[in-house]
Amino acid sequence: xxxxxxxxxxxxxxxxxxxxxxxxxxxxxxxxxxxxxxxxxxxxxxxxxxxxxxxxxxxxxxxxxxxxxxxxxxxxxxxxxxxxxxxxxxxxxxxxxxxxxxxxxxxxxxxxxxxxxxxxxxxxxxxxxxxxxxxxxxxxxxxxxxxxxxxxxxxxxxxxxxxxxxxxxxxxxxxxxxxxxxxxxxxxxxxxxxxxxxxxxxxxxxxxxxxxxxxxxxxxxxxxxxxxxxxxxxxxxxxxxxxxxxxxxxxxxxxxxxxxxxxxxxxxxxxxxxxxxxxxxxxxxxxxxxxxxxxxxxxxxxxxxxxxxxxxxxxxxxxxxxxxxxxxxxxxxxxxxxxxxxxxxxxxxxxxxxxxxxxxxxxxxxxxxxxxxxxxxxxxxx
Amino acid sequence: xxxxxxxxxxxxxxxxxxxxxxxxxxxxxxxxxxxxxxxxxxxxxxxxxxxxxxxxxxxxxxxxxxxxxxxxxxxxxxxxxxxxxxxxxxxxxxxxxxxxxxxxxxxxxxxxxxxxxxxxxxxxxxxxxxxxxxxxxxxxxxxxxxxxxxxxxxxxxxxxxxxxxxxxxxxxxxxxxxxxxxxxxxxxxxxxxxxxxxxxxxxxxxxxxxxxxxxxxxxxxxxxxxxxxxxxxxxxxxxxxxxxxxxxxxxxxxxxxxxxxxxxxxxxxxxxxxxxxxxxxxxxxxxxxxxxxxxxxxxxxxxxxxxxxxxxxxxxxxxxxxxxxxxxxxxxxxxxxxxxxxxxxxxxxxxxxxxxxxxxxxxxxxxxxxxxxxxxxxxxxxxxxxxxxxxxxxxxxxxxxxxxxxxxxxxxxxxxxxxxxxxxxxxxxxxxxxxxxxxxxxxxxxxxxxxxxxxxxxxxxxxxxxxxxxxxxxxxxxxxxxxxxxxxxxxxxxxxxxxxxxxxxxxxxxxxxxx
Numbered sequence: 001x002x003x004x005x006x007x008x009x010x011x012x013x014x015x016x017x018x019x020x021x022x023x024x025x026x027x028x029x030x031x032x033x034x035x036x037x038x039x040x041x042x043x044x045x046x047x048x049x050x051x052x053x054x055x056x057x058x059x060x061x062x063x064x065x066x067x068x069x070x071x072x073x074x075x076x077x078x079x080x081x082x083x084x085x086x087x088x089x090x091x092x093x094x095x096x097x098x099x100x101x102x103x104x105x106x107x108x109x110x111x112x113x114x115x116x117x118x119x120x121x122x123x124x125x126x127x128x129x130x131x132x133x134x135x136x137x138x139x140x141x142x143x144x145x146x147x148x149x150x151x152x153x154x155x156x157x158x159x160x161x162x163x164x165x166x167x168x169x170x171x172x173x174x175x176x177x178x179x180x181x182x183x184x185x186x187x188x189x190x191x192x193x194x195x196x197x198x199x200x201x202x203x204x205x206x207x208x209x210x211x212x213x214x215x216x217x218x219x220x221x222x223x224x225x226x227x228x229x230x231x232x233x234x235x236x237x238x239x240x241x242x243x244x245x246x247x248x249x250x251x252x253x254x255x256x257x258x259x260x261x262x263x264x265x266x267x268x269x270x271x272x273x274x275x276x277x278x279x280x281x282x283x284x285x286x287x288x289x290x291x292x293x294x295x296x297x298x299x300x301x302x303x304x305x306x307x308x309x310x311x312x313x314x315x316x317x318x319x320x321x322x323x324x325x326x327x328x329x330x331x332x333x334x335x336x337x338x339x340x341x342x343x344x345x346x347x348x349x350x351x352x353x354x355x356x357x358x359x360x361x362x363x364x365x366x367x368x369x370x371x372x373x374x375x376x377x378x379x380x381x382x
Numbered sequence: 383x384x385x386x387x388x389x390x391x392x393x394x395x396x397x398x399x400x401x402x403x404x405x406x407x408x409x410x411x412x413x414x415x416x417x418x419x420x421x422x423x424x425x426x427x428x429x430x431x432x433x434x435x436x437x438x439x440x441x442x443x444x445x446x447x448x449x450x451x452x453x454x455x456x457x458x459x460x461x462x463x464x465x466x467x468x469x470x471x472x473x474x475x476x477x478x479x480x481x482x483x484x485x486x487x488x489x490x491x492x493x494x495x496x497x498x499x500x501x502x503x504x505x506x507x508x509x510x511x512x513x514x515x516x517x518x519x520x521x522x523x524x525x526x527x528x529x530x531x532x533x534x535x536x537x538x539x540x541x542x543x544x545x546x547x548x549x550x551x552x553x554x555x556x557x558x559x560x561x562x563x564x565x566x567x568x569x570x571x572x573x574x575x576x577x578x579x580x581x582x583x584x585x586x587x588x589x590x591x592x593x594x595x596x597x598x599x600x601x602x603x604x605x606x607x608x609x610x611x612x613x614x615x616x617x618x619x620x621x622x623x624x625x626x627x628x629x630x631x632x633x634x635x636x637x638x639x640x641x642x643x644x645x646x647x648x649x650x651x652x653x654x655x656x657x658x659x660x661x662x663x664x665x666x667x668x669x670x671x672x673x674x675x676x677x678x679x680x681x682x683x684x685x686x687x688x689x690x691x692x693x694x695x696x697x698x699x700x701x702x703x704x705x706x707x708x709x710x711x712x713x714x715x716x717x718x719x720x721x722x723x724x725x726x727x728x729x730x731x732x733x734x735x736x737x738x739x740x741x742x743x744x745x746x747x748x749x750x751x752x753x754x755x756x757x758x759x760x761x762x763x764x765x766x767x768x769x770x771x772x773x774x775x776x777x778x779x780x781x782x783x784x785x786x787x788x789x790x791x792x793x794x795x796x797x798x799x800x801x802x803x804x805x806x807x808x809x810x811x812x813x814x815x816x817x818x819x820x821x822x823x824x825x826x827x828x829x830x831x832x833x834x835x836x837x838x839x840x841x842x843x844x845x846x847x848x849x850x851x852x853x854x855x856x857x858x859x860x861x862x863x864x865x866x867x868x869x870x871x872x873x874x875x876x877x878x879x880x881x882x883x884x885x886x887x888x889x890x891x892x893x894x895x896x897x
Contacts, residue, residue, distance in 0.1 A: 226755040228746050235742060238731035245690060245720070245728040246742030247711035 016345060023341035030340070034333050041327035045337070048322025049315050055322055057204025061276050062288070063314030064206075064213050068268035069292025070299065070306040071220045072123075075261035077301050078224060080237040081134065083258055085145030086265040087289020088152030089126045093119035093269020095156050098174060098280040101181025101273070102164065108180040115181060116212070116270050123266020124259045126152060131258030135251040141258070149289065160280055174280040183207035183275040207275035209267075213307070216264055220303040223260075233257050265292070291317075297346050316341060384448055385409035386575060387433070387544065392442035394428050398785075402428040403439070404599040410544070415566060415576045417586040417607070420596035420619055421817035423787030426579050427469075429596070430546045434466040435459040465537025466546040471529050475522040479515050480504045483536045507535055512568045514561075525677075527558035531565070544575045551585055552815045556845060556879075557675075563589050581619070581817045583612045595619055620819045628825045628850060631833055635853065636666030639806050639837035640687075645696035645706075647679075647686050647861075656682045658861040659695070662897045664806060669828065669838040671852030671870065673845060675882050679861040680841045681723055684810045687839075688720045689713040690728075700806060714743050717805035721795055721812045723841070729795045732784040736776060737765040739783050740798050764801075772797035773823065789820030796824055800831060807831055810841045825851060845875055845882075856897070857881040864888065868896045 024046075031045075032038040044051075049059040069086050076083040097119040104111060130148055133139035157172075164174045186206050187197040200206060224230040232253045235243040244250050272284055295313050299305035320334040387410040394403040402425045410416045418426050431437040433444065435453035444451045446462060453459050456466070473482050484500040504517040513531040521529065530550060537545055547566075551559045566576055566589060578590060586593050587607060595602040595618045602618045617623050640663065647657040657679045664670045672680055685691040687698055689710040698706045700716045714720075722728040730739050741761055744750055749760045765779030774793045776786060783791060792812070799807065809828060813821040828851060832838045842848050848855060849870060857865040857878060865881040865888045867873055880886040 222755070226758070228751055228756055231738070231741075231745050231756060235731055235734065235738065238733040238738075239727075241728050242731045242734075242739075242742065245688075245710055245722060247709075247714045248742070249709075249711065 019344045020341065023344040026340050026344075027337035030333065030337055031329060035327060035329050037327065041323055041329045044326045045319045045323035045334075047319075048326070049318040051322070053199070053203040055318065057200070057206055058321070059314055059318035060206050060210070060311075061204070062286075062317060063311045064209050064271055064275075065268050065288050066291055066295050066314050067213050067307050067310035068216060068264050068271060069288060070295030070310050071216055071292075071303060072261045072264035072268070073292040073296035074220060074224070074299070074301050074303050074306060075233070075264065076257055077296055078230075078237050079233045079254065079257040080240075081141050081254065081257055083127075083130060083141050083145045083261060084290065084293070085127060085130055085141075085148055085258070085262070086268070086292050087285055088145070088149035089123040089262040089265035090269040090272070090285050090289055091149075091152045091156045092122040092126050093266030094273035094280065094284050095159065095269070096122040096266075097270035098177070098273040099164065101177040102174060102280075106180070108184075111180045112183060112274065115274055116267070119266040119270035119273075120263045121266070123262035123264070123269065125262070127259040127262025127265075128255065131255040134258065135254040156284075157282065160282065164280055172282050176279045177274065181274060182278045183209055183271075186210045205276050205278070207271075209271040209275040212267065212271070216267060217303060217307055220264070220306075224303055229253075229256065229260075268292075294342060294346070298342075313342075385445075386412040386447065388445040389429070389433065390443050390445065392429060392432060392444075393440045394425070394432060394437060395440045401599055403432070403442075406442070406596070406599070406601050408594055408601065408604075410575060410577060411592075412575055413570055413573060414591040415570055415578060415589055417590035417593040418577060418579045418596065419581055419583070419586055419593060419615065420602075421581065421787075421819055422789045423598075424596040424619070424817075425599040426596050427548060430466065430548060430577065430579060433459070434464060434546060436466075460537075460540050460542070463541055463543035464546070465540060465542030465544065467530070467533045467537060467548065467550060469548045469552065471533055473521045473529060473532060475520075477521060478517070479519050479521060479524065479528075479532050480517040482521055482532055483507075483517075483539050485536075487540060504535065504539070507538055511535075511538065511565060511572065513565050527554055527561065530554070530558075530562065534565070542574070544577065545569065546577045546579070548579045549581070549815070550578070551580065551582060559585070583615050583818070586610075586615060587612065597621055616818050619817070628822075628829050630829050630851070633667050633833050633853075635668040636835060638663040639666050639700060640664040640839070641697075641699045642687075643697045643699075645683075645686065645698065646694045647682050647691065648694045649682075650692075655694075656861050657686065657693075660858075660861075660863050661696075662856060662863065662866075664837040664839050666805075666837050667832060667835045668853040669832045669840050669851050671848035671855040672839065672841040672858055673848045673855055673878055673882060674858035676843045678858045678882075680858055681810070683858070684720070684723065684808055684839075684841055687713075688718060688722075688808060714802070719743075719799035719802050719804035719807045721799050721807070721809040723810035723814075725791055725795055730783050730791055732782070734783060735780050736769070736774065736783055736786075736794055737761050737779040739794050740765050740768055740779070743798065743802055768797040768801055772800075787817075789816040792816045792820055792824065796827060800827060804836060806837045806839065808839045808841075811843060812840070813842070813844065813847060845878065849873060849875065849878070854896075859884040859887075863893065863897070866893045866896045 028038065028042050031042050035041040049055050069090065072086050097115040100115040100118050101111065104114065106114065126148065130141050130144040133144045134141045160174065161172055165172055166175055184207060185197055185201050186208055187193050187200055189197065224234065232243065232248045235248060236250055236253045240250055273280060277284065291313070295306060295310050298309035298313060316338055320338050323329055324331045324334045389406065389408040392403050392406040395401050406425065406429055408429065420426050428437060432439045433453065435455045435458050444453065451462065480501045483504050488495045489499040489503065490496060501517045508515050508517070513535055515528055515531050515535065516524065521532065534545065550562060554562060570576060580586060590607045592604060593607050593610060593615070594604040595615065597619060642663070643661045644659050645657060645661070646655065646659050648655050674680055682691060686693045686706070689708060689712065693706045696706065697704045700718065703716060705713050705716050705718070726732065741750055741764070745756055750756055762779060769776060769779060772793045774797065775790050783794060786794070812824050812828065828838060828840065840848060840851060852870040855867045855870045855873065855878070856863050859882060864884065865886065
């Protein structure tokens with residue numbers, strides 16, 4: 001038992017727990033300053049996502065997106081590549097998945113896998129471009145991926161407005177996908193589950209993407225820690241000169257890291273298109289494109305922790321949404337509270353710093369006693 | 383006489399539980415050169431970091447000028463006149479020598495820096511202690527020896543009375559070392575006190591007045607230098623008898639393994655021709671030593687041969703296959719192992735585990751690759767075996783390499799490279815910066831490989847190492863081979879020194895016969 005408490009994993013957990021507690025307390029103080037009914041508002045923030053089934057659905061749906069994006073970020077971050085291209089890859093994933101759902105007449109058994117694979121391929125290819133630029137032309141990946149995000153977004157908007165949107169529609173969105181082109185509910189259509197399935201389907205859009213997410217997490221973990229590619233990728237991240245010296249083809253590794261990362265961002269796109277919205281709309285990413293970075297940082301780049309941090313971050317966002325809708329706290333303040341929490345949890349140095357402080361103070365106190373007791377230890381100095 | 387510094391019962395336990403100092407006593411008298419020796423990880427540097435305020439002791443006290451002293455930060459230490467020159471220089475490359483020395487303490491006039499005054503002060507200081515520097519040169523353009531003098535002047539500029547030098551000679555050539563020693567003597571003659579961390583025994587005997595030996599976080603003893611011998615010091619450091627000379631059995635050399643022909647290298651950055659049309663062979667069962675003052679093309683030679691740099695002209699054949707410009711993977715596949723000159727940059731991924739560091743040249747083939755994945759069991763088996771065989775001091779192979787001592791890091795590299803069963807082993811500075819015990823081990827292993835029939839190319843700035851290990855020696859000067867010596871045993875250091883400095887040069891025709 002003692003071992004568990006002293007293990008670094010436990011301390012890590014404790015660290016996060018304390019950070020969250022402090023952050024929530026600070027958040028409450030801010031709420032008190034801006035709300036007439038701070039307790040009620042904060043309650044809606046803390047418990048909102050689980051208070052109604054549709055809110056629960058919103059939470060899980062968004063978390064799935066966040067987890068896919070977090071996995072995409074882990075892959076590049078492991079190689080010390082700061083790719084910010086998930087937004088663009090996700091948009092194109094949604095575009096391809098949506099287009100297949102809308103325009104390819106196939107039964108669901110083929111259509112959904114095709115849409116998912118298409119989205120993965122789109123993300124992969126859109127990751128190859130900055131990968132190539134980085135590996136062979138030494139272009140800065142931060143700049144190139146940001147530019148490519150912009151390009152991807154504009155391609156999406158242009159195609160949506162000019163080709164995909166029905167001509168007579170008054171708003172910029174595609175038709176709703178046919179049933180064959182949407183991801184089915186995560187609850188299988190079995191007789192004894194039919195009631196609960198109907199309930200969930202009426203109030204939420206939680207789809208089989210949930211299972212895809214679990215599989216993707218395991219795949220990323222396995223890829224990173226059990227395959228030659230993952231080894232190459234991690235060594236490039238740990239010390240690229242060492243990797244090169246040891247014979248790793250570092251250029252190919254960089255190229256593939258960026259592309260493979262895109263697969264998971266593409267999956268996020270497929271999820272929002274075929275699972276959540278079930279049609280293509282403007283701003284389909286809801287600005288989530290960059291949030292994968294937060295999820296990955298919270299998980300310390302550990303793929304197995306991504307589902308946990310994704311769900312936690314998703315909960316925070318969902319709670320903030322509920323608070324915004326149901327209380328007098330404005331959206332801006334909600335974002336401030338959210339920011340404080342993230343800041344505290346990600347402040348990696350915070351806890352070690354406090355520990356160090358406490359220790360220094362303790363040792364100083366221990367140095368004083370001789371004066372207190374009036375006994376000065378003498379040790380044979382002449 | 384009361385000592386100037388008296389460190390009593392110093393204990394340092396790191397947060398991760400490592401005990402670096404375990405009740406260490408050290409007293410240093412005014413005006414002496416006090417050598418602090420011990421293997422890597424013995425706690426020398428930690429002790430000095432405590433004195434300099436970079437680390438806080440867990441217990442113990444420091445008596446300085448007969449008063450208890452608390453050093454919370456290097457700032458406190460500098461205020462007390464304690465200065466430290468680190469192993470890795472901390473200079474700003476784009477600043478001039480004078481700017482670096484005056485940094486933070488610049489002479490000013492109405493808020494503006496008086497550059498000329500700073501230059502003048504630096505020049506005066508430089509002349510006073512015989513520490514030759516060019517005050518106006520940009521640090522980027524000066525050599526290692528001068529950078530070190532800049533570091534020493536930096537501490538003197540801040541009024542240091544006690545100088546802690548952390549392995550100052552690790553990066554110096556023999557000539558530069560001599561110059562440094564003269565400067566140290568001049569410092570002491572003018573009333574300064576010097577604490578000199580090293581693990582080179584010859585230097586201890588040459589420069590110090592007294593020596594304190596540390597082992598495993600404790601002091602083994604403090605002795606006047608006049609009463610110690612190299613052998614005695616070595617066994618105090620290691621805790622057992624140490625062989626300082628390597629026993630090298632006779633071995634007839636075999637067929638040529640590496641045939642280098644007309645090799646040139648022009649630096650892509652500077653356009654300078656670093657290697658100039660050199661040709662030589664390395665034979666099975668011999669150690670070919672490459673001697674030379676550092677910076678005469680040896681580093682580039684090794685990196686070109688191992689695929690890390692692109693050769694401009696020439697060929698290098700192993701088994702009738704040209705390995706030049708084929709990349710590190712292919713060079714390794716052709717049977718070349720490489721102990722790199724800079725183990726922290728090239729040789730290891732410090733953030734990786736020992737296991738990960740041991741498989742970088744073989745993870746992609748059987749038995750480590752199984753289907754699409756890496757067989758972790760096979761990796762652990764290999765690592766357990768190598769940890770035992772090469773005596774790497776660690777709990778297991780899942781430990782980050784970063785947490786190992788310098789000598790154990792080098793053992794990880796040696797274990798990996800030697801166990802790949804190479805035809806040709808290229809070892810660059812294989813014992814640089816590692817302790818006596820590890821040095822002994824690496825040298826024995828090199829000779830063992832050679833005796834087993836491996837061809838060994840040894841590049842080292844340590845001339846005595848090249849001379850004692852090599853069967854044959856070539857000397858490089860400004861990218862050319864200036865001399866070949868088929869019988870290393872019959873040479874003297876002075877003779878080779880003349881070739882290293884470019885004063886003597888053998889005729890090309892004479893050399894061809896024995897290359």
